[in-house]
Amino acid sequence: MTMTTPLLPLTPAVFHILLALAAGERHGYGIMKQVEVDSQNQVNMGPGTLYGSLKRMLEAGLVKESGKRVDPAMDDERRIYYQITGAGKKALVAELERYQHLVTLAHDRKLYPKTMAYGA
Amino acid sequence: MVHDSPAIPTLYKKLLTLYPRPFREQLGESMEQTFCDLWRERRQQAKGGVFGFVLWMFSETAFGIGQEYIVLFKETHRMNRTLTYFRSPAVLGFLAILPFILLEWGFVITKGLSFDLRDVLDSVVVFGLLWLGVTAIFLILRPFASQLRAGGNAPAPTEPTSSNVLTRLTTNPKSAALISFVLALPFMFILALLILHIEPPLGPLTPLLKNPNPDQPHVLGTLIVVGAFLLAIVAGIIARTPLVWALQTGGSVLAHPLNLMLAVVILSFITTLVVGLAVDQYPCWIGVLNCD
Numbered sequence: 496m497t498m499t500t501p502l503l504p505l506t507p508a509v510f511h512i513l514l515a516l517a518a519g520e521r522h523g524y525g526i527m528k529q530v531e532v533d534s535q536n537q538v539n540m541g542p543g544t545l546y547g548s549l550k551r552m553l554e555a556g557l558v559k560e561s562g563k564r565v566d567p568a569m570d571d572e573r574r575i576y577y578q579i580t581g582a583g584k585k586a587l588v589a590e591l592e593r594y595q596h597l598v599t600l601a602h603d604r605k606l607y608p609k610t611m612a613y614g615a
Numbered sequence: 616m617v618h619d620s621p622a623i624p625t626l627y628k629k630l631l632t633l634y635p636r637p638f639r640e641q642l643g644e645s646m647e648q649t650f651c652d653l654w655r656e657r658r659q660q661a662k663g664g665v666f667g668f669v670l671w672m673f674s675e676t677a678f679g680i681g682q683e684y685i686v687l688f689k690e691t692h693r694m695n696r697t698l699t700y701f702r703s704p705a706v707l708g709f710l711a712i713l714p715f716i717l718l719e720w721g722f723v724i725t726k727g728l729s730f731d732l733r734d735v736l737d738s739v740v741v742f743g744l745l746w747l748g749v750t751a752i753f754l755i756l757r758p759f760a761s762q763l764r765a766g767g768n769a770p771a772p773t774e775p776t777s778s779n780v781l782t783r784l785t786t787n788p789k790s791a792a793l794i795s796f797v798l799a800l801p802f803m804f805i806l807a808l809l810i811l812h813i814e815p816p817l818g819p820l821t822p823l824l825k826n827p828n829p830d831q832p833h834v835l836g837t838l839i840v841v842g843a844f845l846l847a848i849v850a851g852i853i854a855r856t857p858l859v860w861a862l863q864t865g866g867s868v869l870a871h872p873l874n875l876m877l878a879v880v881i882l883s884f885i886t887t888l889v890v891g892l893a894v895d896q897y898p899c900w901i902g903v904l905n906c907d
Binding site for chain 1: 648677680
């Protein structure tokens with residue numbers, strides 16, 4: 496499936512936010528922690544980058560607010576949660592397919608270690 | 616929010632007020648919450664201080680604020696309006712110095728002189744400063760000229776409704792005066808030193824600020840002068856903004872004497888630079904040999 500939107504290719508920040516939200520609704524702090532885990536601490540996003548990206552993603556319909564509630568794992572402060580939309584999932588899948596294509600290309604050019612396992 | 620040290624989160628909340636209003640209303644609360652969570656996490660960590668964290672968070676957010684204004688700028692077509700705003704004074708400034716440019720080129724061509732890189736750079740700096748200076752004079756004085764032309768028929772301006780901090784700061788006479796004074800200070804200081812032929816004791820900065828090789832262009836010195844000049848131009852525009860507003864609302868420029876004085880002083884300094892530079896370089900333009 497190919498998808499063309501003005502936002503493709505996704506910026507690294509948008510990509511990681513969508514990836515984090517694909518696992519479930521999260522608030523801002525939760526998104527940042529998930530991005531750190533997903534990227535193995537390679538991507539450090541501050542609030543300025545996170546919320547600048549969230550603003551554009553909200554305008555593009557890739558994510559939406561899913562209400563305000565308490566995070567039981569934290570204190571009893573009510574936090575605003577965000578969730579990925581259908582359009583966001585499509586954009587994420589399109590970007591992953593683009594990465595898949597690039598990885599295949601790299602392998603064909605013998606740039607990728609043969610010992611690494613990857614999907615068909 | 617309860618924190619054992621509320622000063623930093625409070626400062627961060629104040630920083631967030633610099634975001635454009637639509638952004639602030641939509642995401643400000645969430646952003647503040649996220650920062651508080653990060654701050655709490657950082658404080659609980661056994662290792663590491665908080666200085667680096669605070670510096671990173673505030674810098675990163677400040678950068679984000681700048682980015683949002685750039686996006687807002689483009690989206691509201693302010694970029695086009697700003698370019699239009701600067702276009703006429705810039706064109707007039709260029710036309711004002713064009714005769715001198717042609718004079719120098721004419722001299723070089725008729726005498727068949729060679730122009731090395733150093734000469735080209737010197738010309739660019741001199742004419743660049745002249746163009747900036749003349750443009751600045753037009754920019755600062757243009758609203759007053761518009762008011763004089765319109766006379767009593769000028770439409771009354773609408774009260775600014777934006778709660779944007781920058782707009783409030785530059786339209787308030789006292790804050791505008793303070794900001795313009797601070798911005799103009801470096802340029803006025805440098806120009807005063809030049810006019811009075813005073814060499815300040817530079818101490819450890821001497822290798823940086825004095826040109827070790829007069830045959831080579833002093834890039835850092837030039838950048839400092841140009842940077843200070845640009846700040847002075849911005850200062851002049853900010854200083855005169857409350858005066859223009861006063862005229863537009865039927866008042867007098869004397870309603871804000873401090874701003875008037877600052878605007879006149881800054882304009883005088885800019886004019887002094889322009890005239891002084893033109894007088895100094897004129898012999899070179901008309902073909903006097905061995906001038907610099």
